[in-house]
Amino acid sequence: MRAAFVIAVRILRQRLIDRSAIVFAVLTPLGLALAFSVLIPNEFSSFRTRFVVVDRDGGTAAHVLVDEVLGSLVEADVLEYETMTDEAAAADAVRAGEAGAAIIIPAGLDAAIETGRPAEIRILGGEYAVSLELARSAVSRFASAVGAVQLMVATSTALGDADVPGAVVAAQAAIHDPAPIGVMDTAIARLQAGLATFYGAAMAIMFVFFATQYGALALLSDRQVGTMNRLLAAPISPASILLGASIASFVMGLVAMVVLVVATTVLQDANWGSPGLVAALVLAAVAAAMGISTLAASIARTPQQAGGLNAIVALSLAAIGGVFIPVSQAPESLATVSQVTPHFWFLRGIDTLASPASTLADIAPSIAILLAMAVVTGAIGLARARRTLVA
Amino acid sequence: MVAPSIERGPAAAPSPPKAAASTPAADGVILACAGLVKRFGARTAVNGVGFVIGRGETYGLLGPNGAGKTTTISMVCGILARDAGTVVVDGRPVDIGTIAAKAAIGYVPQDLAIYPDLSALENLRFFGRLYGMGGRALDRRVDEVLTVVDLRDRAKDRTEQYSGGMKRRLNIAIGLLHTPRLLILDEPTVGVDPQSRNAILESVAALSAEGMGILYTTHYMEEAERLCDRIGIIDEGRIVAEGTRRELVDLVGGVDRVSLSIAGDGRGVAAEIGRIEGISSATARENGIDVLVAGARRLLPRILDAATRDGVAVRSVEVIEPDLESVFLHLTGKALRD
Secondary structure (H helix, E strand, O other), X not given: OHHHHHHHHHHXXXXXXOOHHHHHHHHHHHHHHHHHHHHOOOOHHHOOXXXXXXXOOOOHHHHHHHHHHHHHXXXXXXXXXXXXXXXXXXXXXXXXXXXXXXXXXXXXXXXHHHHOOOXXXXXXXXXXXXXXXXXXXXXXXXXXXXXXXXXXXHHHHHHOOOOHHHHHHHHHHHHHOOOOOOOOOOOOOOOOOOHHHHHHHHHHHHHHHHHOOHHHHHHHHXXXXXXXXXXXXXXXXXXXXXXXXXXXXXXXXXXXXXHHHHHHHHHHOOOOOOHHHHHHHHHHHHHHHHHHHHHHHHHOOOHHHXXXXXXXXXXXXXXXXXXXXXXHHOOHHHHHHXXXXXXXXXHHHHHHOOOOOOOHHHHHHHHHHHHHHHHHHXXXXXXXXXXXXXX | OOOOEEOOOOOOOOOOOOOOOOOOOHHHEEEEEEEEEEEEOOEEEEEEEEEEEEOOOEEEEEOOOOOOHHHXXXXXXXXXXXXXXXXXXXXXXXXXXXOOHHHHEEEEOOOOOOOOOOEXXXXXXXXXXXXXXXXXXXXXXXXXXXXXXXXXXXXXXXHHHOOHHHHHHHHHHHHHOOOOOEEEEEOOOOOOOHHHHHHHHHHHHHHHHXXXXXXXXXXXXXXXXXXXXXXXXXXXXXXXEEEOHHHHXXXXXXXXXXXXXXXXXXXXXXXXXXXXXXXXXXXXXXOEEEEEEXXXXXXXXXXXXXXHHOOOOEEEEEEEOOOHHHHHHHHHOOOOOO
């Protein structure tokens, strides 16, 4: 065991000398956390957008659309809007990115509704797809309500027993009334970590693969520079050499993870959850990354080959595992495949920890699967490495 | 005078070389290996090698590149798994996983085995700790070996800044650090300047004088003659002869070696010389011919006559008293430098 620590210290010292330890375990995670703190807020609900509205009609229906429909979004602190008189100016505002969308209300809207003629409310969208979708949704909601009123009036007229102008007035009033039957979309959703926490965790699990590769790379480097024979000739077991490399990998990975967790907590107010449970999840994730890096390196013959292979593995697993696109937004097939990656289980564990009431039992499946990945891949990788040591 | 052991003939079943009367007494043995075999696929790199080294004895494994020297000592050090045979160092068997026996061995590999991004001091401390050393004892010993290899002034510099000779000296210092009872040096002077080479040879001689058993591999005949108490001549994975220098030289029966330096292909001329009565052998090599002959001075005119008959220009002629090169030529039919 002593020999393993001596070897681990030597590897870490070499990584400090060539600065790779500082770059991969400290500077990169810290830089990512800083970048996130500038670019990414920690809450999805803080989404806000801005519309411009050109009202060429000025009638009752237009007021309902602007004051009631868009007004509800303003009250929800999602939207602010500005009215303009010139459509070209509105289009310019969208084009310049000053507004997410423009809503153009045509002249004669009220008259068209009253007489049952078609009318067209146009939406101009820019580069912000979410803003355009919000505008489309709001106007569609308004158009549906108006369509329902028109149908009711037309039905009354066709029956011939109604005071038509009175029905129209009643219908216009009905627009303001709450619908007798409300429909609420309800989805059974899992808990989700805040945005900063999610991306912090996603970057952490991706970068830990780069940090944990150094132990395995050190073994290949020892073979390349000839020091492996000297290590094998020393009065230590080959297992000590492998264990020393593994300890160095583990320390590098752990430092990278801890730096990202602490930095995103301090800089972005990320909420990772209970420190003890986060620590358990982080340790399991580092072990899994270490196992996979060791397996990847055991296939390579040179440190250069191993570094390239590890990068391919790390980025591929990150892409599949929901680092770049959250699994919840990915196609079902990808969501299924992602379960073979440690990234999926780590991020799932972090999501679970978003609930203050979560316990070790809640994240136990994630930890168990991460450790199983560590044992299986690490055992195969170390066995392969040992076989090449004593060929 | 003690008769040396000789093993010749086709490489069939592996068998250790015959015991020589000059081998050390059992209680003075630091290394005993027997029947070592190592195969790489269909190729047998080492085929039944065995020898014994006494305490304070320097044993040389002399052979050309590819003869099996490095493979043999890799098995002796427990670096390489063997297919057959036994290795016992200081009374303990050596294998890949053994620890106690390896503590008695100091290993200096042929290729530099140092960390270029660490200083000499850091390299020595690291390997010292692997041998269980630590604290002041380690610092003191590091200082001693740095003095022996004359690197104290540059001890804190990264070794990537060292000259080739300095790296070689550090390579040896690491092997000496834990004061081993058996020092194994694998061609330690390859690529070394003459000054450093001489310093290395003097250090090895001094260590031997202090009682350290030394296994020294080389393909330089002069080094083997200068350093080694006994020599095993190895070729194609087998020890073909073993003994003291005198014993080995006696094998060639007092024949001299005539070395002709010529321009061009000497194979035809060698065949011509070989037909002269009294010539033991004539072997062509690059730009030259080696002739083994009893009474070289008497037959020299006929040798030169045969050489120049076909219009070959002889640049120089050297008559050499019997040496290890002659022995190797005599036993294998080829030169050490082949």
